[in-house]
Amino acid sequence: SQQGEEDPQALSIQEGENATMNCSYKTSINNLQWYRQNSGRGLVHLILIRSNEREKHSGRLRVTLDTSKKSSSLLITASRAADTASYFCATDAGQGAQKLVFGQGTRLTINP
Amino acid sequence: NAGVTQTPKFRVLKTGQSMTLLCAQDMNHEYMYWYRQDPGMGLRLIHYSVGEGTTAKGEVPDGYNVSRLKKQNFLLGLESAAPSQTSVYFCASNSWIGQPQHFGDGTRLSIL
Numbered sequence: 001s002q003q004g005e006e007d008p009q010a011l012s013i014q015e016g017e018n019a020t021m022n023c024s025y026k027t028s029i030n031n032l033q034w035y036r037q038n039s040g041r042g043l044v045h046l047i048l049i050r051s052n053e054r055e056k057h058s059g060r061l062r063v064t065l066d067t068s069k070k071s072s073s074l075l076i077t078a079s080r081a082a083d084t085a086s087y088f089c090a091t092d093a094g095q096g097a098q099k100l101v102f103g104q105g106t107r108l109t110i111n112p
Numbered sequence: 113n114a115g116v117t118q119t120p121k122f123r124v125l126k127t128g129q130s131m132t133l134l135c136a137q138d139m140n141h142e143y144m145y146w147y148r149q150d151p152g153m154g155l156r157l158i159h160y161s162v163g164e165g166t167t168a169k170g171e172v173p174d175g176y177n178v179s180r181l182k183k184q185n186f187l188l189g190l191e192s193a194a195p196s197q198t199s200v201y202f203c204a205s206n207s208w209i210g211q212p213q214h215f216g217d218g219t220r221l222s223i224l
Contacts, residue, residue: 031210042116042202042215043155088154090213098162098209099145099170104154 005103006089012109019076021106023089024069030092032065033100034074037086046074046087076108084110114138118203118216125193125223133188133219135203143206144186145170145213146178148199155202161186193223 007022023032031050035043049056049065049072056063062075076083086107090100116137125131135144142163147155147170157170161180175197177189186205190197200220204213 033212035213040217042217043204043213044215045212048212092209098143098168099157099160100209100213101157101171102147102155104152 006087006106008106009104010107010109012111013079014111015079015081017079019079019083019108019110021074021087021108023072023074023103025072025089025091026070027091027093029067032063032072033090034061034063034072035088035090035102037088037105039085043088079108079110081110081112084108116203116205116214116216118201118219120219121217122220123222125190125221127193127195127223129193129223130189130191131193131221132190133201133203133221135186135188135205135216136184137186137203137205137214138184139205139207139214140183141205141207141214142183143208144180145204146176146186146188147202147204148172148197149202149218150199158188158201195223197221198223 033048034046037043047058047063060077065072086105088102088105090102119134145160146158156172159178161167164183167178179187200218202218204215206213
């Protein structure tokens with residue numbers, strides 16, 4: 001079963017708008033990661049947020065984590081055509097975990 | 113700096129044939145992973161390794177075998193390919209579970 005589930009499954013916006021994607025998970029975690037996948041390519045790591053952090057920024061990316069609600073959100077501000085990709089959240093399974101579990105992803109399309 | 117390299121990039125097999133997918137990383141990472149990605153299913157972990165000579169089962173290990181004889185290489189074997197194994201296979205590596213994973217660009221495998 002999937003630890004992380006993204007919402008929405010697909011999102012289409014105009015260039016310049018902000019895009020928000022959400023991730024929910026089921027068990028306690030040490031950290032949560034977001035990845036991007038361009039069509040036909042492997043996943044690329046975007047940002048990692050630890051369980052004791054509430055918000056993290058990287059360029060136009062802002063990630064929040066609410067461990068009480070077991071949820072995270074990824075905000076991309078001032079979107080560009082190059083942001084068109086699938087975005088995945090991934091979580092470990094807490095203490096002693098040796099692997100990540102990925103969600104099903106959000107397909108983001110930026111329209112020019 | 114190649115990162116994670118997967119070979120081959122594409123392959124078509126007939127049912128019952130066997131093959132080995134190779135993953136090589138040049139980052140001296142301890143952890144290596146094999147995933148499969150199917151439409152609408154996200155990434156599912158097949159097998160992983162936490163160091164040279166070690167392997168462990170992931171979420172969907174049936175029908176696959178792996179070996180990690182050298183630290184830099186992680187091999188995924190299909191002994192008797194089945195149409196249900198048609199998928200895109202990704203290899204990833206990292207230095208330990210709390211660090212981002214680095215992905216190859218995938219092997220697209222079709223089994224007829």
